[in-house]
Amino acid sequence: MNKKEIGIRIGELRRLLERHRILYHVHDKPEISDEVYDSLMRELEKLEKENPDFYSSLSPAVRIGGDVIDHFEKVTHTVKQWSFDNVFNFKELLDWEERNLTILKKENIKETPTYVAEMKIDGLKVILTYEDGNFVRAATRGNGEIGEDITENIKTVKSIPLVLPEKVSFIVIGEAWMKKKDLERINKEREKDGLALYANTRNLAAGTLRQLDPKIVATRNIQIYAYDVEQTIDNRQKTTDYPKTQEEELELLSKFGFLVNKDRKVCKNLKEAQTFYEKWIEKRHTQDYGIDGLVIKINERKLWDELGYTAKSPRGGIAYKFPAEVVATKLLDITVQVGRTGAITPVAELAPVLLAGSTVSRATLHNEDEIKRLDVRVGDTVSLRKAGDVIPEIFDVFKELRPKNAKTFVMPTNCPSCDSKLSRIQIGKELSAALYCLNKSCEAQHLEGLIHFVSKKGMNIDGLGERIIETFHDIGLITDASSIYKLTKEDIEGLEGFGEKSASNIIASIENSRIVPLHRFLYSLGIRHVGEQTAKDIAKHFSNFKEISEARLEKLSGIEGVGEKVADALVSYFANTSNQKLLAHLIPNLKIISEKAIVDGKLFNKTFVITGTLPKLSRDEAKDLIEKNGGKVTASISKSTDYLLAGEGGGSKRDDAIKFEIKIIDESELVNML
Numbered sequence: 001m002n003k004k005e006i007g008i009r010i011g012e013l014r015r016l017l018e019r020h021r022i023l024y025h026v027h028d029k030p031e032i033s034d035e036v037y038d039s040l041m042r043e044l045e046k047l048e049k050e051n052p053d054f055y056s057s058l059s060p061a062v063r064i065g066g067d068v069i070d071h072f073e074k075v076t077h078t079v080k081q082w083s084f085d086n087v088f089n090f091k092e093l094l095d096w097e098e099r100n101l102t103i104l105k106k107e108n109i110k111e112t113p114t115y116v117a118e119m120k121i122d123g124l125k126v127i128l129t130y131e132d133g134n135f136v137r138a139a140t141r142g143n144g145e146i147g148e149d150i151t152e153n154i155k156t157v158k159s160i161p162l163v164l165p166e167k168v169s170f171i172v173i174g175e176a177w178m179k180k181k182d183l184e185r186i187n188k189e190r191e192k193d194g195l196a197l198y199a200n201t202r203n204l205a206a207g208t209l210r211q212l213d214p215k216i217v218a219t220r221n222i223q224i225y226a227y228d229v230e231q232t233i234d235n236r237q238k239t240t241d242y243p244k245t246q247e248e249e250l251e252l253l254s255k256f257g258f259l260v261n262k263d264r265k266v267c268k269n270l271k272e273a274q275t276f277y278e279k280w281i282e283k284r285h286t287q288d289y290g291i292d293g294l295v296i297k298i299n300e301r302k303l304w305d306e307l308g309y310t311a312k313s314p315r316g317g318i319a320y321k322f323p324a325e326v327v328a329t330k331l332l333d334i335t336v337q338v339g340r341t342g343a344i345t346p347v348a349e350l351a352p353v354l355l356a357g358s359t360v361s362r363a364t365l366h367n368e369d370e371i372k373r374l375d376v377r378v379g380d381t382v383s384l385r386k387a388g389d390v391i392p393e394i395f396d397v398f399k400e401l402r403p404k405n406a407k408t409f410v411m412p413t414n415c416p417s418c419d420s421k422l423s424r425i426q427i428g429k430e431l432s433a434a435l436y437c438l439n440k441s442c443e444a445q446h447l448e449g450l451i452h453f454v455s456k457k458g459m460n461i462d463g464l465g466e467r468i469i470e471t472f473h474d475i476g477l478i479t480d481a482s483s484i485y486k487l488t489k490e491d492i493e494g495l496e497g498f499g500e501k502s503a504s505n506i507i508a509s510i511e512n513s514r515i516v517p518l519h520r521f522l523y524s525l526g527i528r529h530v531g532e533q534t535a536k537d538i539a540k541h542f543s544n545f546k547e548i549s550e551a552r553l554e555k556l557s558g559i560e561g562v563g564e565k566v567a568d569a570l571v572s573y574f575a576n577t578s579n580q581k582l583l584a585h586l587i588p589n590l591k592i593i594s595e596k597a598i599v600d601g602k603l604f605n606k607t608f609v610i611t612g613t614l615p616k617l618s619r620d621e622a623k624d625l626i627e628k629n630g631g632k633v634t635a636s637i638s639k640s641t642d643y644l645l646a647g648e649g650g651g652s653k654r655d656d657a658i659k660f661e662i663k664i665i666d667e668s669e670l671v672n673m674l
């Protein structure tokens, strides 16, 4: 290649790499493999190195990281970097709107604002400056007026463009963050090297951007979500097609090759924003990044500008924080709880505190080893956390706040319920971390087993709450799971605190639980290691409960998601004679439905209508038989009916079936189909 050809090749490679960067890092739709991308990048690198006159500080090749620096320069921001005020509930959010509307009214503006709700990512704010379409500088927020120059590090981040498709000058605000799985990966490597671990993704992002070696940053997979465009006033006056709404601004950023978070919503009003907020309280835990709330912004730029700023913040936007998931409180006592499997769990009794939207006064301490690891003592001030469905747990202790009379906890040697000696048990090849009560007739274990049996993910008998189960168990009304199905209204309505109505409700909810999916029944038995997901994994492979109870170890442990530990627990559960006795009493009360049997059934997806008197089967028996084999029975003939099962008599349905050209079968034909 001559000089001219080299120049052309370099230009083509840069454009091609930029196009594929956007496809991969902005749209998550790669068209070429990583290997091909890397080899094109290496070619560009080589050409640039051999031909220094074609060097560009903004070539895609700089993303592999430049030279090590010895410190970060200070940068004065050209546009002051504000932060948003916080609100914590819907009422405060409405108050914020009210204040804004009052200001707008004074200015005689009648337009009502709409809103954009965006994720408030738990990362690090970065300020990116572009001049004439070229990336020139990146800075941290710092104190809002002065930050640090992290340009060389940010150049390695693949989710932002180094050259824009148009020659515009503006400042882009973004949040730098890292994926949870990158935190895991990096911590694993650091552990091997004996380095201190990063506590969370935010610390990791901050630590990464402060690396003095951009080559390390390049390997860390930092992401940046761009969410704001700012221009100095005189710049803005020069631009006529400046976005008129926040949503247009986000679209513009995406068009320019920035990564923009798609999880956002344009809301007509704050009620819509509230619905979106509630949805994300739980959903946020499923994301790659940490989210600590929403940022609600007035969509119309004109209204935003009109509202201006308070001393600290723009009035047009607000951070709507999610309920706190980490709080500090005092540890008043440590008690022990006996679980349904006999495991003894130390429980922290806490000064009540609001956590993730509900008042918490107890938290798990897992086991004795955990208490020792935390070195937590009664009287300590502790950090408490909760994530998603997880039980609140203590994860840190403020030792500097420890009172002189703080007491070290001593694990009991005997069961607090039945006084049997506690011991560790063999689980696989290891001794358990927890102590166990091995007494099979321990009352506390029975009670916990019953509470588990009726729980939502189990038999879902919502009329039998924890308190009621406890009461019924204490007075001997319920002795085991099967006795629940022998309860009558009369048994309950005479009891103190129960009336006719509450008795009827309890009986109705017990009745409703009789038809139960196989996986929920399996879960409800409280077999060790068989949680909700494991129960689902197992149930998928069996047509009925009997097959599970008779399955051999090899068959069970061969199921995906079921290890030897689980298979072992299942086999020994079913081998136990008192469990066999319980099941023999329990199962006749229930109709356990296997999804596998339904899907595998010969009649899967077929719809039947039954009419007339059948020779051998009653109507209910016929219905049962069809349903067990995956079919459906409906009351009247329609176009979607597949068969009319007709016995003696049954006039008009027969006529309908003929009219719709639906196949008419008799009992023996049905039986032959199976």
Ligand SMILES: [Zn+2]
Pocket (backbone or CB within 6 Å): 338, 415, 416, 417, 418, 419, 420, 437, 438, 439, 442, 443, 444, 445
């Ligand atoms: Zn016990």
